Amino acid sequence: MSAQIPTGGHPAHPPSPHAPHLAQKLQDRSARIAVLGLGYVGLPLAVHLARAGFSVTGFDPQEQKVSLINSGRSPVQDVPDDQVNALVLGEKLRATASPAALQGHDVFIICVPTPLDASKQPEMGYIHTAALHVADHLRPGTLVILESTTYPGTTDEFLLPLLEKSGLKGEHDLYVAFSPERVDPGNRTFNTGNIPKIVGGTGPHGTALAQQLYETFLERVFPVSSARVAEMAKLHENTFRAVNIGYVNELAMICTSLGINVWEVIDAASTKPFGFMPFYPGPGIGGHCIPLDPHYLAWRARKQGFSTRFIELADQVNSQMPRYVVGRLMQLLNDRHKSIRGTRVLALGVAYKPDVDDARESPALDVIAELERFGAQVQYADPYVPQLPQAHGHDLHATRTELSAESYAWADVAIILTPHAAFDWESVQRHIPLILDTRGVLRASGNVVTL
Numbered sequence: 001m002s003a004q005i006p007t008g009g010h011p012a013h014p015p016s017p018h019a020p021h022l023a024q025k026l027q028d029r030s031a032r033i034a035v036l037g038l039g040y041v042g043l044p045l046a047v048h049l050a051r052a053g054f055s056v057t058g059f060d061p062q063e064q065k066v067s068l069i070n071s072g073r074s075p076v077q078d079v080p081d082d083q084v085n086a087l088v089l090g091e092k093l094r095a096t097a098s099p100a101a102l103q104g105h106d107v108f109i110i111c112v113p114t115p116l117d118a119s120k121q122p123e124m125g126y127i128h129t130a131a132l133h134v135a136d137h138l139r140p141g142t143l144v145i146l147e148s149t150t151y152p153g154t155t156d157e158f159l160l161p162l163l164e165k166s167g168l169k170g171e172h173d174l175y176v177a178f179s180p181e182r183v184d185p186g187n188r189t190f191n192t193g194n195i196p197k198i199v200g201g202t203g204p205h206g207t208a209l210a211q212q213l214y215e216t217f218l219e220r221v222f223p224v225s226s227a228r229v230a231e232m233a234k235l236h237e238n239t240f241r242a243v244n245i246g247y248v249n250e251l252a253m254i255c256t257s258l259g260i261n262v263w264e265v266i267d268a269a270s271t272k273p274f275g276f277m278p279f280y281p282g283p284g285i286g287g288h289c290i291p292l293d294p295h296y297l298a299w300r301a302r303k304q305g306f307s308t309r310f311i312e313l314a315d316q317v318n319s320q321m322p323r324y325v326v327g328r329l330m331q332l333l334n335d336r337h338k339s340i341r342g343t344r345v346l347a348l349g350v351a352y353k354p355d356v357d358d359a360r361e362s363p364a365l366d367v368i369a370e371l372e373r374f375g376a377q378v379q380y381a382d383p384y385v386p387q388l389p390q391a392h393g394h395d396l397h398a399t400r401t402e403l404s405a406e407s408y409a410w411a412d413v414a415i416i417l418t419p420h421a422a423f424d425w426e427s428v429q430r431h432i433p434l435i436l437d438t439r440g441v442l443r444a445s446g447n448v449v450t451l
């Protein structure tokens with residue numbers, strides 16, 4: 001039997017009168033595209049589509065962001081100003097905060113936030129609002145793609161019915177697909193323009209049209225048989241990371257208690273050329289994806305009667321890491337007949353990962369909050385984060401400092417939380433008497449102690 005190529009796998013659908021027309025408009029780049037949400041996901045996508053030759057409207061309710069983009073500047077670190085500027089001047093890209101400007105578009109791509117509510121349940125309000133804006137401006141032969149990370153079933157059960165309120169019918173005169181975004185802010189090798197993209201429609205037309213759209217700027221687009229498969233693939237990728245990070249964080253704690261260097265263990269295990277892939281411990285998980293996405297899967301699984309034990313366990317281990325880090329520091333100080341209260345701690349790096357300017361959901365904030373709770377004096381150094389956001393609604397008192405002779409003289413101890421490439425580690429190691437390295441940058445030697 002010959003291998004099956006994913007074709008969309010949907011039951012045969014009647015030919016749709018509008019699909020060839022839209023396919024032609026995608027082919028000749030005359031299709032007008034609206035991207036809803038101009039954040040880390042939406043802005044790079046809008047820029048790639050505009051560079052591929054489409055006329056792109058970016059819609060975002062944040063007026064400030066809209067003005068910035070229309071003045072040729074980029075609010076997203078990975079998107080250079082000159083790219084935005086050239087596209088705005090060439091009238092290929094414009095931003096708007098007015099829903100009325102969504103009129104007359106052939107393709108809508110939704111890239112809005114999907115956070116969790118206070119009880120860690122999916123917060124679907126952003127997708128709901130965006131879907132209603134789109135529904136108001138649908139006309140026969142429109143393609144709508146959801147890129148926001150969400151639970152399996154969202155596109156079929158939540159988005160499509162909202163869009164069909166317009167009177168259009170999915171796969172007949174309206175094409176709908178899910179295509180997860182895998183962008184990794186700060187990654188210098190992979191970006192929106194070269195990460196393979198998964199697409200899954202609510203029917204074969206949705207899949208095929210979405211595939212055609214992304215192939216205008218991407219080498220590899222991988223169609224799957226349904227929107228649900230695409231939604232689940234994204235959750236699987238990020239849950240896989242969260243679970244493995246949870247495991248390696250636990251391993252790090254075990255290694256420390258046994259006097260073994262966990263980074264050396266990981267390096268050694270990584271020499272196995274098959275069946276192993278390294279994950280690294282740290283002060284916890286951050287960002288908008290890894291801490292959140294597994295909860296979308298867990299929520300949907302619970303509705304199905306499943307308990308998601310791996311997810312719960314990883315969440316438990318990962319979320320206790322900031323406390324563990326502060327406990328470890330207390331232990332180190334105790335060994336030196338010192339207390340945490342009054343100790344001057346220099347926190348190195350507060351962004352949620354290296355070389356990005358985003359500190360939201362960063363475990364470094366939880367570490368600082370915990371240090372302050374025990375009476376430590378904290379300063380932080382981070383070239384990308386001028387001001388600390390709140391940690392779970394609480395203001396932090398730590399002030400920002402530069403790495404300088406003055407801050408070195410001030411600090412009793414440093415904690416390496418986010419290893420930005422811009423830090424001069426050699427100088428840190430030379431000047432600060434005690435360093436707790438939660439990221440394995442300096443490895444344990446002399447005045448450096450690991451997690």
Ligand SMILES: NC(=O)c1ccc[n+]([C@@H]2O[C@H](COP(=O)([O-])OP(=O)(O)OC[C@H]3O[C@@H](n4cnc5c(N)ncnc54)[C@H](O)[C@@H]3O)[C@@H](O)[C@H]2O)c1
Pocket residue numbers: 036037038039040041042059060061062065111112113114126129130147148149150181182183184185288289
């Ligand atoms: N940031 C990442 O690294 C990343 C990677 C992959 C997937 N994702 C997923 O992509 C989605 C977007 O994430 P992000 O990081 O770009 O978020 P973001 O917060 O950077 O940007 C979202 C933007 O949407 C805007 N917005 C809110 N409501 C809107 C509405 N009704 N209509 C139009 N715009 C609206 C916000 O003002 C904001 O500018 C989320 O589901 C996220 O999980 C994020």
